[in-house]
Amino acid sequence: MVEELKTVGHSTPRIDGLQRVTGRATYSADVQLPNMLYARVLRSPHPHARILGIDVARALAAPGVKAILTHENCRLVWSSGDRVNKRYLFNNPVRFVGDAVAALAATNRHLAEEALKLIQVEYETLDFVLDAEEALQPGAVEIHPGGNLSPIISFRSTEPGKREPSTYVRGDLEKGFAASDFVFEDRYVSKHVNNAQMEPRVALAHWEGDKLTVWTPTQGIANCHRDIARDLNLALEKVRVVCQYMGGGFGNKNQCQDTDLMAAQLAKETGRPVKLELSRKEDFVCVHGRWPTSQNYKVGVLKDGTLQAIQMRGYSGMGPYRKSGGGISGVEYFRCPNVKTEIYPAYTNMAVSANFRGPPYPQGVFGIASILDHIAHELKIDPVDFYLKNVTRKFRDSIPYTSSGLLECIRQGAKLFEWKKRWHPAGSQQGPIKTGIGLAAGGFGASVGRSSAVLRLDSEGRLWLHVGVTDIGTGAKTTMALIAAEAMGIDMDKVRVISGDTDRTPYSVGESGSRTTSYTGYAIVEAAKDLKQQLAASGPPQGDEVLIAEATPSPRLEGKVRYSFAVHFVEVEVDTELGGVRVLKYLAVHDSGRIINPLTATSQVQGGVIQGLGMALHEELLYDENTGIPLNPGYYGARVMTHVDVPNVEVHFVETEDAYGPFGAKAVGEPPIVPVVGAVANAVFNAIGKRIKELPITRDKIIGAVS
């Protein structure tokens, strides 16, 4: 247990709650400028086609139209839209249904939409491929020159751009299988699901002389700032990014979006501010969602359940542009002497796939947790005992963790959930309605690194905290204020947070990868040390005086790995006649180190769990295989969770002491979605005695499995 602190660790309502409940919070779409134009985007109706010609004459002559961009007159590269190939704002050929063909600005949004219909495009359709494994078969249409195996994109790689699967090896796989009493093999499939954050993408661009201001919903104003400046070839000080409130992203608003660049370019050409709004359907198809995967496992174990060898060959469908790693992770949560994972990220003509909360984990945990649960079942070992025996003690069995509450999460969770009492052998219940329980474990890196904070103390005792966060819903502004209040030993009501504006705040790491608290929160602690020294030396500021402190620490872990852990327990009820799955009980036990704000941290965990339930039971972006057209973009089609679908989610924190981060806080936001799908899939198996190996676990699959 961690030692109690004065401010940190106490449930505190969000400091911007009032703005959020009165409608006064200003989101990017709420900003209106005088003389503003509205922009809309024409998109490809084909999954793969060459543009033979574009005729914009009629559209340009339409009422209110001021400018049109196409690949013919705009050759800007959207560098964060693809980290390997050049992705232009407007591409030829177009490579998925929804690829941008033209953008147009007009005096109002209706005229803009009308005028889009007047743009004439002549296409030559090309072959297309939707499935990652098919895309890698000989003879598949090449989406980019050089083939459909997307190159390694890790910036740490010594050979970026090399075309080979992303591979990890330890030990000797063949020896491991030879030493095993049993070897199991299986295949699991996960699907493309959309982030579906409530706020659609929008960008408002405004030039004052040679300075560009962009109001845009972003998870990282600093990333967005850097990306816009780079792509428009502007000096950093000539670009300002503003995002005071943003309506979620879960990973799809981390970089600059093409809409930011389109709005900027249209604003430049017309000399007027331009607001580009994406429709919900465009947001589902043209931004990005989680990558679909197929995963082939081969696992060797001893009779007592000790893991001897794990092999995983996986395929990730990245869509036609490469924005993200495309990993399939989860094997690293288990200790095992012999491991080989090989992942083939492939280009396809589906919607682009990239980061969505806990990026490589929920789908990977579905695979590994399913096959390990199957092994425990075959060996007649209680899954809790199986986990206690096999979960990771050191990262990749070699590097120590800075702290780990993983075993404690399993033990406390099993007790709180009354696992032993609820347990029954798989499929052993009679009658059409069956219940079952399952668990899965996971985690997420709680890295540390460079970020900045500026503190300014005035003579009224107010502490002005300048941090480049945007608060994507995590409560980051409140978390930062709590850390500052604690570090300075002052009350929360003295803290004023200035955020979300690159002209007014220093660099902050993007709000992704669960980094803001560990990085920027730690910078606040460091800046506060300086400020306290100044206070001690010169006393409190008087009159117009202010004391200012800045810190940009770059902490390092010195040979350790820092992780947050999560173990989830779920009980489901399966209707074997109608195929429905209902969650009866859900317990999420998390080690996120010290919890800065239990109120918002609990909300984060509940939210992540429910998003995971949507992925497990409902969501999939379906495509017509004959046309390559997405069939169900939108909330109804995706069947995202609603008020009537959600169970109660119990949250329990195991607060381990950790020597890094602000007061020992680790990652909170990413981990909650990680174990959900695996835990639910295992509970369904326990209920019906049949394993669903392809997501989502829908009625048709349940009925197919039991009949």
Added chain:
Amino acid sequence: MKPISRRSFLERSGTGMAAAAAIPALEAPTFQSRPLPAEERGREIHLKVNGKDHRLEVEDHWTLAEVLRDHLGLTGTRVGCDRGECGACTVLLDGKSLYSCSYLAVWAEGKEIFTVEGLAEGTQLDPLQEAFIEHDGPQCGFCTSGQLMSAKALLNSNPNPTEAEARQALAGNICRCSNFNRYLEAVLATSGKGGSRG
């Protein structure tokens, strides 16, 4: 497929809560408004919003959400999908909850509209707003106005809802941060308290 204008679509659906999920391919923009004859343009309407009277000229195909946000500056009403799927744009129309993205402004002539900006009286928050803050309802906050207005409509007609009734009443308001249970706690904590404005 024959182009469908927003107006004809909404009129055919016969209600502001457009429930059907039409899923055409992506070649068309969000909706297609047909050019209106001159005599239909620029109709003057009278709206009563949060107790205030407004006279304004609207085009027939403008939605209520659009008029509230872009022409009356009431941007607290959010637009998340603009097609009656998400509930972020929920307002009260004569005391009942309504998706304002799926209701034409001209239909609101003479009706009484309440938006999130009308919930508080001066600096006195509505009990629902207080509970939303206390129970940590908003994460990103984009759906919050809609959740509040649906909850308000519920408590207006049913001051002491059961949990199931509250979930049902809020079912049309998606929260992708998935803070559903927090919102529910806040609504149940408020039930039976506070008067009914709007």
